[in-house]
Amino acid sequence: MKFYYAPMEGITLYPLRNIHREVFGEWVDSYFTPFLTASHTHHFKNREKADVLPEKNTAFNGSLKQIVPQIMAANSENFTWAAGEMKKLGYDEVNLNLGCPAPTVVNRHKGAGLLAEPEYLDRMLSEIFDAVSGKETFPEISLKTRLGFSDPKEAEALMKIYAGYPVKELIIHARVREDYYAGAPRLDEFKEAVSAYRAAGGKADISYNGNIVDIASFERIKNELGIDASCSETQMGEVSSVMIGRGLLSDPSLVRQLKGGSALLPDELKRYLAKLYDAYAGYIPEDRNVIFKMLEHWAYLHVHFKDSDKCLKQIRKSRSRAEYHAAVNNIFAECEFV
Numbered sequence: 001m002k003f004y005y006a007p008m009e010g011i012t013l014y015p016l017r018n019i020h021r022e023v024f025g026e027w028v029d030s031y032f033t034p035f036l037t038a039s040h041t042h043h044f045k046n047r048e049k050a051d052v053l054p055e056k057n058t059a060f061n062g063s064l065k066q067i068v069p070q071i072m073a074a075n076s077e078n079f080t081w082a083a084g085e086m087k088k089l090g091y092d093e094v095n096l097n098l099g100c101p102a103p104t105v106v107n108r109h110k111g112a113g114l115l116a117e118p119e120y121l122d123r124m125l126s127e128i129f130d131a132v133s134g135k136e137t138f139p140e141i142s143l144k145t146r147l148g149f150s151d152p153k154e155a156e157a158l159m160k161i162y163a164g165y166p167v168k169e170l171i172i173h174a175r176v177r178e179d180y181y182a183g184a185p186r187l188d189e190f191k192e193a194v195s196a197y198r199a200a201g202g203k204a205d206i207s208y209n210g211n212i213v214d215i216a217s218f219e220r221i222k223n224e225l226g227i228d229a230s231c232s233e234t235q236m237g238e239v240s241s242v243m244i245g246r247g248l249l250s251d252p253s254l255v256r257q258l259k260g261g262s263a264l265l266p267d268e269l270k271r272y273l274a275k276l277y278d279a280y281a282g283y284i285p286e287d288r289n290v291i292f293k294m295l296e297h298w299a300y301l302h303v304h305f306k307d308s309d310k311c312l313k314q315i316r317k318s319r320s321r322a323e324y325h326a327a328v329n330n331i332f333a334e335c336e337f338v
Ligand SMILES: Cc1cc2nc3c(=O)[nH]c(=O)nc-3n(C[C@H](O)[C@H](O)[C@H](O)COP(=O)(O)O)c2cc1C
Pocket: 006, 007, 008, 009, 011, 033, 034, 035, 070, 097, 098, 099, 100, 144, 173, 181, 209, 210, 211, 212, 243, 244, 245, 246, 247
C-alpha cells in the first residue's frame, strides 16, 4: 500500500514538501502539488511555475519521481501543453484535477465542473490520450476525481468514461462536489464506483481519498473498503494506495505511523515548525504574511496541545517573527502535548 500527500492549494507548496520530507523522512510515497492552471495563453503564473522547478524541490535529491504536478485545465489543448511542459522539467506523471469544488473553477468548466458535463469530459480525455499516448515527450496521466457533481449515482457513468483510457492511476475522493469537504466520506458509493470501473474494463491502480486522520480512521476505512494493506497489486474491488490531506496537516507523522513507525514527538514538531517558518520566510515577504501561512498549519496542529486557547490566541495575535516564536515556545512550555 502506498501513501500520498494530497494536493492542497496554497499549502502543499515546495516549502512544505521540502520541510515535511526533511523532518519526517521518506515515508510518503508521492507528494501531489496544488493545481497549476493550464491557461489558454500557455504560460504558467510565475509562482505556480516556481513550485515545480526541480531546483526548488531541494529535499528530493534531484529525483522528481515522488512529486506529481497537478494540472487544472478546461480543455485538452491546454492540458496537453501543460503536461508536455512538466515532462520537459523531468516529471513522469501529471495529475488532472477533476475535483475542485470552488464556484469560480466549476463555472469555468474546470475541476469538479467537468464532472457535470460527462460527454464533454469524455471528448476531452479522448483528445488528451490521443495526443499523448505512446509519446516519450509526455508524462503518464493520473486523474483525481470525485464520485460525481451532485449525486454519487453519477459515478457509474464517470467510471465507464475513465475505464476507456490508459490512465496511470485513478484517485477517488469519496465525495461529490456538493459535499465540498464536509460530512462522512461515501464509502459504499466508493466501493460501487470501483466495481463499476473494473466492470467497464478499467485497469488503473485505484487510490482512496477522504478523512484518513489517524490510525483508527485508517483501520475503519480500510476494513469497510476491504483493503488488504499488504497487497501490492490492485485487485478487483481493492485499492493500492490512499491519499491523505488534512490528516497530514494535523499530524505530519501520520504516514510513518500508518506504516508502523512511531507517534509524533513534541521535539520533532517544534523542529518542523521552526524550519517551516524559515522556508516560508524565504518564499514570501514580511513577517506578517509568513505568520498567516503558519496559522494555516496551526488551524490543524492545535489539536496536539491540551487547553491551549490562551496560548493559541497569543500565536494568532503575533505580528513579528520574535512575537510569533515566543508564542510558539510558550505553547510547548505551557500546554500538555497530546
Ligand atoms: C485547503 C484545501 C485545498 C485543497 N486544494 C486542492 C487542490 O489544489 N487540488 C486537489 O485536487 N484537491 C485539493 N483539495 C482536496 C484535497 O486534496 C483532498 O481531496 C481533500 O482534502 C480530502 O482529503 P482529506 O480528508 O484527507 O483532507 C484541497 C483541500 C483543502 C482542504
